[in-house]
Amino acid sequence: MNQGIIGKISGEEANDSFAYYKQQKCHGSVRSVIIQLHEAIQKLKQEVKNLRLSALTFSRDVQHHGKTYLGQILAAVQRLQMHNEAMQTFQTRAFELEQSLHEVNERYQKEKQRRKVLHNSLIELRGNIRVHCRIRPLLPFDTPPGESDLKDRQRNIPENVVCEADDETVFVKCNRPGHALINKTFQYERVYSASDSQVTVFADVAPLLTSLLDGYNVCIMAYGQTGSGKTHTMLGPQSESNFTFSMEDEQGLGIIPRASEEVFRLLSEKPLGSHWVEVSVVEVYNNEVFDLLAKDSYGRMSGVKRDIITNKEGKSDIPLLTHEPVEDAVEFLELVNKGLQLRVKHPTLVHAHSSRSHLVITLTVTTMADSEDNLATPWAGDRSSPKMGRKHFLTSPCSVKDDKPSFPSRASSPTLFFNESxxxxxxxxxxxxxxxxxxSECAGMSGVTGSVLRETSFINRSLSALADVLGAISEQRSHVPYRNSKLTHLLQDSIGGNAKLLVVLCVSPSQKYITESLQTLGFGSRARQVQRGHTKKRNQPALSKSK
Ligand SMILES: Nc1ncnc2c1ncn2[C@@H]1O[C@H](COP(=O)(O)OP(=O)(O)O)[C@@H](O)[C@H]1O
Ligand SMILES: [Mg+2]
Incomplete structure (x- = not known):
C-alpha cells in the first residue's frame, strides 16, 4: 500500500514538475516575445520621431519656398504690368509713327510728281531735240605721211581746223592756198573737246533716262562721217577681231553701256516687279531692216530680214521682231554684243572698222503704275491695261521667263500674263x-565703188530722209515724212511729239575731213532749228544749259 502511496506521490510530483517545466518554458517564450515587441516599439518610436522631424523640416521648407515663390510671383506680376504699360506706350507711338509715315509718304508722292513735272519741263525747256557735238582727238590716220600734208606742215597750216571755242561753240577755220577761206562758228547745246571723257559725255545724257522712266520715249543717236567717233561715243572702243566692244575697259565705255546701267539703277529704286525690260537689236542696211537677235532653227543668231509697218495706233512696229527680256545691264550688253557680231561692215578707205549700216538698239521698259501716277505716254496699244491684277503686279515677270525664254514679238510679251481684276x-x-x-561721208571721199557705192547711196538717202523728218518737225508741217526711209520709220516714235531726241554730232578735227565735218555741223544746226521752233511756239524763256 505504501508502495502504492509512494508511487502515487511520485507520479503527482512528476506531473507538477512537468507542469512547472511547461510553465517556465511558456514564460520564456512570452518574455522573448515581449522583448521583441519592446524592440519593435522602440524602433517605431524612433521612426515616428524621425518622421515628425522631417515633417517639421518639410513644413519649414514649404513655408520658406512658398514665401520666396510668392515674392517672385509678385515681382513678375509687377513686371508684367510695367510691360503692359510700356506696350501701350509703344502701341501709341507706333500708331503715331505710322500716321506720320503715311503723311511723309503722301508728301513724298507729291514731291515725286513735282520732281517729275519739273524735270521734264526742264528737259522740255532745253528742247525736245538737243544737239551736242563731240570733236575727237587727232588720230594717226588723220595725217598719213604724204606730200600735201608735208607741204601744209611746211606752210604752217595747222592740222586741227575744227575746234571747241567754248562748251557751246565749235569754231572751224581753214585757210589753204587755192581754197576759199573757211571761218565759221556753230552753236549747239553742248560741245565736247578732244580731251572730254566718256564720263563727261554721259553726264549730259543721264537726265534723259530719268525722262524715259517718267514715260517719255527717248532717242540718242550719233551722227557723223566714218571714223569721226560715232561707235566710240555710243559703244566704246571696239575689239580688233570682231564688232564687239570690251566691257572690261570701264573708263572707255560709251553711252549705250552707261545708259543701260543707269536705266537698271533707276529701276532698282522702283517696286520689285513693277517694271521690266526687253531689248531688240536691229540693223538698217541698204534700206532693209534686219533683226540681229533672231535665231535660226538651230538656235544660232542669224540676222533675219523683217518688215516695218505702222500699226492701228499709228506707231511703227516690226512684226515678229525678237524682243529679249533682260534683267540687268550685263545681260543687256551680252545680247547687244551678240547682235553686233552680225552687223554688216565693210572696210572703206577711211578706216578698217567702218560700219555700213545703221544700228538701232531698242530698250523697251514696261511699267505697271497706279493710275494716279501721271504717266506721260501710256502705251496706246494696251487694251487690257486698266484691269491689271495687283497680285501679278508684284510678281516679277522673270517668273514667266522660264516658260518663255524669249519673246519673239510684242504679242507674247509678259504683259499678257497679268490677270484682270x-x-x-x-x-x-x-x-x-x-x-x-x-x-555720212561722200562716196568720193571714201574711195568706194560698185556695191559699196550702192551702200553709200542708201546711207546718204536715209540720212537725208532723217534731215527731212527733222526739217518737217521744225517747220511744224502737218505731214512728217517718217515713211520715206526704213530708218526714220523705225525711229518714228522717238523723234517728234513728246519724245526726247539727242543727236551727238561726231567730227574729226582734221583739215583732211573738213568737207565732211562742215556737212555734219550743218546737219546739226538744221536739227537745232526744230528745238527753236518748239520753244518759240510755247513762248518759253531762253534755253538753259545742260551743265
Ligand atoms: N573721243 C575719242 N577719243 C579717242 N579715240 C577716239 C575718239 N573717238 C574716236 N576714236 C577712235 O577713232 C577711231 C574711229 O572711231 P569710230 O568710233 O570707229 O568711228 P565711226 O564709228 O564714226 O566710224 C577708232 O579707233 C576710235 O577708237
Ligand atoms: Mg562706227
Missing part, C-alpha cells in the same frame, strides 16, 4: 532707242 493699275511702254548711224 483691279481698275487701279495701268501699263505704260517707253522706248529708249540708241542709234549708231552709218557714216
Amino acid at each position: 483691279t481698275e487701279k493699275l495701268k501699263r505704260m511702254r517707253t522706248k529708249l532707242q540708241l542709234v549708231d548711224l552709218a557714216g
Whole structure:
C-alpha cells in the first residue's frame, strides 16, 4: 500500500514538475516575445520621431519656398504690368509713327510728281531735240605721211581746223592756198573737246533716262562721217577681231553701256516687279531692216530680214521682231554684243572698222503704275491695261521667263500674263532707242565703188530722209515724212511729239575731213532749228544749259 502511496506521490510530483517545466518554458517564450515587441516599439518610436522631424523640416521648407515663390510671383506680376504699360506706350507711338509715315509718304508722292513735272519741263525747256557735238582727238590716220600734208606742215597750216571755242561753240577755220577761206562758228547745246571723257559725255545724257522712266520715249543717236567717233561715243572702243566692244575697259565705255546701267539703277529704286525690260537689236542696211537677235532653227543668231509697218495706233512696229527680256545691264550688253557680231561692215578707205549700216538698239521698259501716277505716254496699244491684277503686279515677270525664254514679238510679251481684276493699275511702254548711224561721208571721199557705192547711196538717202523728218518737225508741217526711209520709220516714235531726241554730232578735227565735218555741223544746226521752233511756239524763256 505504501508502495502504492509512494508511487502515487511520485507520479503527482512528476506531473507538477512537468507542469512547472511547461510553465517556465511558456514564460520564456512570452518574455522573448515581449522583448521583441519592446524592440519593435522602440524602433517605431524612433521612426515616428524621425518622421515628425522631417515633417517639421518639410513644413519649414514649404513655408520658406512658398514665401520666396510668392515674392517672385509678385515681382513678375509687377513686371508684367510695367510691360503692359510700356506696350501701350509703344502701341501709341507706333500708331503715331505710322500716321506720320503715311503723311511723309503722301508728301513724298507729291514731291515725286513735282520732281517729275519739273524735270521734264526742264528737259522740255532745253528742247525736245538737243544737239551736242563731240570733236575727237587727232588720230594717226588723220595725217598719213604724204606730200600735201608735208607741204601744209611746211606752210604752217595747222592740222586741227575744227575746234571747241567754248562748251557751246565749235569754231572751224581753214585757210589753204587755192581754197576759199573757211571761218565759221556753230552753236549747239553742248560741245565736247578732244580731251572730254566718256564720263563727261554721259553726264549730259543721264537726265534723259530719268525722262524715259517718267514715260517719255527717248532717242540718242550719233551722227557723223566714218571714223569721226560715232561707235566710240555710243559703244566704246571696239575689239580688233570682231564688232564687239570690251566691257572690261570701264573708263572707255560709251553711252549705250552707261545708259543701260543707269536705266537698271533707276529701276532698282522702283517696286520689285513693277517694271521690266526687253531689248531688240536691229540693223538698217541698204534700206532693209534686219533683226540681229533672231535665231535660226538651230538656235544660232542669224540676222533675219523683217518688215516695218505702222500699226492701228499709228506707231511703227516690226512684226515678229525678237524682243529679249533682260534683267540687268550685263545681260543687256551680252545680247547687244551678240547682235553686233552680225552687223554688216565693210572696210572703206577711211578706216578698217567702218560700219555700213545703221544700228538701232531698242530698250523697251514696261511699267505697271497706279493710275494716279501721271504717266506721260501710256502705251496706246494696251487694251487690257486698266484691269491689271495687283497680285501679278508684284510678281516679277522673270517668273514667266522660264516658260518663255524669249519673246519673239510684242504679242507674247509678259504683259499678257497679268490677270484682270483691279481698275487701279495701268501699263505704260517707253522706248529708249540708241542709234549708231552709218557714216555720212561722200562716196568720193571714201574711195568706194560698185556695191559699196550702192551702200553709200542708201546711207546718204536715209540720212537725208532723217534731215527731212527733222526739217518737217521744225517747220511744224502737218505731214512728217517718217515713211520715206526704213530708218526714220523705225525711229518714228522717238523723234517728234513728246519724245526726247539727242543727236551727238561726231567730227574729226582734221583739215583732211573738213568737207565732211562742215556737212555734219550743218546737219546739226538744221536739227537745232526744230528745238527753236518748239520753244518759240510755247513762248518759253531762253534755253538753259545742260551743265
Ligand atoms: N573721243 C575719242 N577719243 C579717242 N579715240 C577716239 C575718239 N573717238 C574716236 N576714236 C577712235 O577713232 C577711231 C574711229 O572711231 P569710230 O568710233 O570707229 O568711228 P565711226 O564709228 O564714226 O566710224 C577708232 O579707233 C576710235 O577708237
Ligand atoms: Mg562706227
